[in-house]
Amino acid sequence: MARNKIALIGSGMIGGTLAHLAGLKELGDIVLFDIADGVPQGKGLDIAQSSPVEGFNANLTGASDYAAIEGADVCIVTAGVARKPGMSRDDLLGINLKVMEQVGAGIKKYAPNAFVICITNPLDAMVWALQKFSGLPRNMVVGMAGVLDSSRFRLFLSQEFNVSVQDVTAFVLGGHGDTMVPLARYSTVGGIPLTDLVKMGWVTKERLEEIIQRTRDGGAEIVGLLKTGSAYYAPAASAIEMAESYLKDKKRVLPCAAYLSGQYGVNDMYVGVPTIIGAGGIERIIEVEFTKAEQEAFDKSVAAVAGLCEACVGIAPSLK
Ligand SMILES: NC(=O)c1ccc[n+]([C@@H]2O[C@H](COP(=O)([O-])OP(=O)(O)OC[C@H]3O[C@@H](n4cnc5c(N)ncnc54)[C@H](O)[C@@H]3O)[C@@H](O)[C@H]2O)c1
Numbered sequence: 001m002a003r004n005k006i007a008l009i010g011s012g013m014i015g016g017t018l019a020h021l022a023g024l025k026e027l028g029d030i031v032l033f034d035i036a037d038g039v040p041q042g043k044g045l046d047i048a049q050s051s052p053v054e055g056f057n058a059n060l061t062g063a064s065d066y067a068a069i070e071g072a073d074v075c076i077v078t079a080g081v082a083r084k085p086g087m088s089r090d091d092l093l094g095i096n097l098k099v100m101e102q103v104g105a106g107i108k109k110y111a112p113n114a115f116v117i118c119i120t121n122p123l124d125a126m127v128w129a130l131q132k133f134s135g136l137p138r139n140m141v142v143g144m145a146g147v148l149d150s151s152r153f154r155l156f157l158s159q160e161f162n163v164s165v166q167d168v169t170a171f172v173l174g175g176h177g178d179t180m181v182p183l184a185r186y187s188t189v190g191g192i193p194l195t196d197l198v199k200m201g202w203v204t205k206e207r208l209e210e211i212i213q214r215t216r217d218g219g220a221e222i223v224g225l226l227k228t229g230s231a232y233y234a235p236a237a238s239a240i241e242m243a244e245s246y247l248k249d250k251k252r253v254l255p256c257a258a259y260l261s262g263q264y265g266v267n268d269m270y271v272g273v274p275t276i277i278g279a280g281g282i283e284r285i286i287e288v289e290f291t292k293a294e295q296e297a298f299d300k301s302v303a304a305v306a307g308l309c310e311a312c313v314g315i316a317p318s319l320k
Pocket residue numbers: 009010011012013014015033034035036039078079080081082083092096099102118119120121122123144145148176229230231232235
């Protein structure tokens with residue numbers, strides 16, 4: 001059986017890390033693409049030269065011509081710019097929207113059957129625009145954010161309780177911005193919801209709120225430390241988890257920015273919700289019940305994403 005083909009559109013900090021992880025996990029042959037000619041070729045060659053040491057088999061190539069992604073099974077999109085200290089993700093909208101138009105055209109022409117994972121920020125608006133620019137089926141275009149935000153929440157909780165990260169589950173829903181919604185009631189330690197752990201005296205409500213706020217600020221914390229760009233190891237690992245679930249039909253339950261057509265009362269938008277990813281792409285959107293407070297937080301987040309989509313239409317009226 002031929003190997004899967006994975007196209008990485010954008011070969012910067014996340015793109016290079018994605019290529020390395022996809023190689024180490026033997027997910028398939030890898031094509032790195034970037035407009036900065038030489039970068040995808042150089043990173044591809046460098047990672048390929050690690051394969052004899054690491055013991056993985058994969059062809060890694062780099063290109064600046066979309067023809068190279070022809071027939072890709074998975075495309076992971078990181079093309080665009082990242083924020084620097086003092087900027088919000090939303091400040092990237094204008095420049096990255098233009099990039100999504102080019103990327104969408106390239107995918108439409110050369111990889112129309114791919115499962116497409118968008119990472120470029122501001123995430124929920126960019127994946128929405130990318131789906132429209134590419135014309136690919138909505139269940140085959142998804143945004144990565146919830147896996148990352150939930151992973152951050154899981155790490156902070158495991159550190160707070162001094163337990164293994166493996167025994168902590170978390171769901172962060174809504175848009176990937178300051179209004180994201182980490183859900184304490186649907187996050188657990190050893191299967192026990194955080195709300196019960198508060199009652200059991202493991203953590204105070206106030207301390208839990210601090211951890212939730214640190215999760216919301218997780219991206220900005222790293223931008224502030226790095227100063228030259230944003231997080232890339234955890235974002236890459238998160239997207240690889242999604243790609244692997246698709247390629248191996250694992251049917252993982254993962255929070256992702258998925259196209260909503262009435263679920264959660266939302267129409268024609270991408271917002272972070274629990275999904276099942278398998279060979280059919282987004283095979284199912286799980287609709288959990290919200291309390292009044294959770295619903296209000298989710299609605300606020302959806303409104304923020306809607307504002308960004310409107311801003312996109314203002315720049316590119318064809319998106320309407
Ligand atoms: N969704 C998330 O959770 C999440 C997490 C981290 C970063 N991000 C976002 O991911 C994006 C990439 O981050 P990064 O750290 O890899 O940035 P980076 O600057 O290191 O890499 C981006 C790459 O895109 C390339 N590029 C720019 N315009 C292009 C075009 N038109 N076509 C093809 N390639 C193009 C650049 O040459 C660069 O190599 C940013 O928008 C960042 O905000 C999102």
